[in-house]
Amino acid sequence: MSLKPKSKENLERLCMQFRQDLIKLLHGIQTGHPxxxxxxVEIMTTLYFEKLNVDPNNPKDENRDRFVLGKGHAAPMLYMILAEKGYFPQDELTSLRQLDSRLQGHPCALKTCGVELSTGPLGLGLPAGLGMALGAKLDGRDYRTYVLMGDGELQEGIVWEAAMSASKFKADNLTVIVDNNGVQLDGTVDEIMPMGDIAAKWRAFGWNVISIDGHLVEEISAAIDLAKTVKGQPSVIIAKTVKGKGVSFMEGKSAWHGKPISQNEYVSAMNELGVNV
Ligand SMILES: Cc1ncc(C[n+]2csc(CCOP(=O)(O)OP(=O)(O)O)c2C)c(N)n1
Ligand SMILES: [Mg+2]
Structure with a gap:
């Protein structure tokens, strides 16, 4: 079913709000991963506000959909979404990355309500997510598991061990989304460790592959729906994105993987996002 105009409008409004709040938050704490x-932003917002069957009032419901943030360094984005959904108070966000905070620099499932799996070491999201998906089958439950991964993260060997297992065990209740921004921590993926044709790689490992623009909520929504209809094999959505999307001086730059935002940069980023500061 295609995204209703009202839903599309709502998601796009939320995405803009999250971008503004993210820059404000990371500038305020002078750390984190912009x-x-x-x-x-669009991938996680579409999942949480349109697709995932999750309930902040019943966060451990055994039938809830599972979302695993493989690329754990995008924790600020996850936390903003969880706060907006009501998992914890909005005013706790400014404690991000502080000592003893519940909101650690990388997600911690033991400390933070709504975080499904502790991540940070790249590559472990998919094997754990596969376990959740296979667990659903063993328990006769119909929840789905979603794992969001970075394209640099795909270089971890364990990813491909899990990928071949997922196809062997026909984990059709598992959807991976690759945030395919072409950039990793200190360079482009092509410079650091070229991955070649990643769609062909996933296909060769037995996955159903769907390629989309990862900044268009309607494409993300349709791809998630399509993946649900595929039987007998897991699906991967390869979402073409831009690292730093929405702030022109950050776009496509590995330097903005993780560094403090200066006052001048803050003003310029916020102006670009439509806020006068
Ligand atoms: C196993 C492991 N090796 C190295 C790192 C350090 N590290 C953190 S983020 C990152 C780059 C990730 O790039 P990508 O997956 O493309 O993420 P994105 O571009 O979406 O931020 C690296 C190398 C890590 N967290 N875990
Ligand atoms: Mg990347």
């Missing part, structure tokens, strides 16, 4: 948070 680039990979900004590239995944």
């Amino acid at each position: 680039g990979g948070s900004l590239s995944s």
Whole structure:
């Protein structure tokens, strides 16, 4: 079913709000990861506000859909979404990355309500997510598991071990979304470790592959729906994105993977996002 105009409008409004709030938050705390948070805004927003069957009032419901943030450094984006959904108070966001805060620099499932899996070491999201998906089958439950991964993260060997297992075990209740922004921590993916044709790689590992523009909420929504209809194999949505999307001086730059935002940069970013500061 295609996204209703009202839903599309609502998602796009939320995405703009999250971009503004993210820049304000990361400038305020002078730390954190803007680039990979900004590239995944539409993906995470569409999942949480349109697709995932989750309830902040019943966060451990055994039938809830599972979302795993493989690229754990995009934690600020996840936290903003969880706060907006009501998992914890909005005013706690400014404690991000502070000592003893519940909101650690990378998601911690033991401390933070709504975080499904502790991540940070790249690559472990998919094997754990596969376990959740296979667990659903063993328990006869119909929840789905979603794993969001970075394209640099795909270089981890464990990803491909999990990928071949997922296809062997026909994990058709598992959807991976690759935030395919072409950039990793200190360079482009092509410079650091070229991955070639990643769609062909996933296909060769037995996955159903769907390629989309990862900044268009209607394409993300349609791809998630399509993946649900595929039987007998897991699906991967390869979402073409721009690292740092929405703030021109951050776009496509590995330097903005993780660094403090200066006062001048803050003013310029906020102006670009339509806020006078
Ligand atoms: C196993 C492991 N190796 C290295 C790192 C350090 N690291 C953190 S983020 C990152 C780059 C990730 O790039 P990508 O997956 O493309 O993320 P995105 O571009 O979406 O931010 C690296 C190398 C890590 N967290 N885990
Ligand atoms: Mg990347």
